[in-house]
Amino acid sequence: MSAIGVLVMSYGTPESLDGVEAYYTHIRHGHPPTPEQLEDLTSRYQAIVGGVFPLRENTNRQVEALQRTLDERAGAGRYRCYQGLKHAAPFIEDGVAAMAADGVKEAVAIVLTPQFSSMSVGGYLKRAREEARKHGIRLAEVESYHLHPELIDALNKRVTNGLEKLGDDKEGALVLFSAHSLPAKIVEMKDPYPEQLLETSKAIADAAGIGRWQFTWQSAGQTGTPWLGPDILETLDALAREGTKAVLVAPVGFVSDHLEVLYDLDIEAKKFAAEKGIHLERIDMLNDDSQYMNALTDSIAHAANK
Ligand SMILES: CC1=C(CCC(=O)O)c2cc3nc(cc4[nH]c(cc5[nH]c(cc1n2)c(C)c5CCC(=O)O)c(CCC(=O)O)c4C)C(CCC(=O)O)=C3C
Numbered sequence: 001m002s003a004i005g006v007l008v009m010s011y012g013t014p015e016s017l018d019g020v021e022a023y024y025t026h027i028r029h030g031h032p033p034t035p036e037q038l039e040d041l042t043s044r045y046q047a048i049v050g051g052v053f054p055l056r057e058n059t060n061r062q063v064e065a066l067q068r069t070l071d072e073r074a075g076a077g078r079y080r081c082y083q084g085l086k087h088a089a090p091f092i093e094d095g096v097a098a099m100a101a102d103g104v105k106e107a108v109a110i111v112l113t114p115q116f117s118s119m120s121v122g123g124y125l126k127r128a129r130e131e132a133r134k135h136g137i138r139l140a141e142v143e144s145y146h147l148h149p150e151l152i153d154a155l156n157k158r159v160t161n162g163l164e165k166l167g168d169d170k171e172g173a174l175v176l177f178s179a180h181s182l183p184a185k186i187v188e189m190k191d192p193y194p195e196q197l198l199e200t201s202k203a204i205a206d207a208a209g210i211g212r213w214q215f216t217w218q219s220a221g222q223t224g225t226p227w228l229g230p231d232i233l234e235t236l237d238a239l240a241r242e243g244t245k246a247v248l249v250a251p252v253g254f255v256s257d258h259l260e261v262l263y264d265l266d267i268e269a270k271k272f273a274a275e276k277g278i279h280l281e282r283i284d285m286l287n288d289d290s291q292y293m294n295a296l297t298d299s300i301a302h303a304a305n306k
């Protein structure tokens with residue numbers, strides 16, 4: 001019997017600085033960015049990239065760790081992982097085609113972000129489903145795992161440890177949960193994304209015994225249409241006015257170190273906060289954390305057995 005395929009999907013990142021234009025063009029549905037937009041994105045990557053792009057390295061590590069965890073828990077050979085990226089090679093379709101070439105008949109699709117939105121995870125799953133149908137692969141789908149106890153516990157530990165980074169400023173600190181903004185029209189579409197993010201945040205705050213916390217959006221796009229707010233910079237501004245001196249950011253919609261974390265939070269938000277007199281620190285990302293791998297493994301097994 002051939003293995004059950006596991007399509008592990010992630011956003012994707014360029015392979016090198018030369019690849020930023022093609023990547024950005026793919027994100028923009030085939031419309032190349034203006035030279036200014038390209039320069040802006042390239043300079044943000046330059047600020048965070050040493051050798052390998054961090055998201056590429058982290059996704060690779062996550063998929064390796066997930067394969068190991070699946071082998072340990074279900075027996076070697078039962079599951080076989082394939083990467084499928086939204087905006088870079090190997091694309092989602094490449095991952096499904098690779099499974100088909102290996103004779104996979106049954107597979108599970110999962111995305112490396114815990115909460116569902118029709119505009120994020122829904123899009124990944126749709127592409128996976130369409131490609132699987134072409135190859136005659138039966139595909140089960142994991143939509144979200146935003147309250148999995150191992151995910152919450154892993155994040156609880158990171159929040160608890162993160163507060164220590166604030167040192168003497170820990171007393172009176174506020175925990176600021178955050179996630180990638182989306183166009184505000186998702187609210188009328190009754191999309192579960194905002195609510196799932198609040199559920200994840202509340203579960204972590206309860207587990208960690210956090211009294212002072214808020215949720216905010218980050219990394220909104222510039223599309224001329226409204227995006228969900230308030231943005232983290234507005235939130236930090238309001239907190240500074242209210243006298244908050246220390247903030248621990250917990251970006252619970254992301255699982256890896258990448259641009260939105262290493263640039264938007266660690267460089268941009270941190271500098272903005274400092275200018276307002278706020279000591280800002282961030283929780284460590286999950287990356288290939290073993291409890292995160294357990295949460296993924298459980299979700300995959302559950303979907304496969306349905
Ligand atoms: C919901 C969501 C997640 C979280 C869920 C998930 O992980 O899927 C996410 C993650 C990520 N987004 C990323 C990068 C970018 N996203 C952009 C643009 C956009 N993101 C959107 C949404 C999301 N994005 C949307 C609606 C757009 C507008 C264009 C469109 O309608 O699609 C742009 C264009 C320029 C800019 O706006 O800055 C870039 C460079 C990276 C990779 C970082 C790296 O390479 O290290 C990651 C993990």
Ligand SMILES: [Fe+2]
Nearest residue numbers: 011180219260
């Ligand atoms: Fe994005």
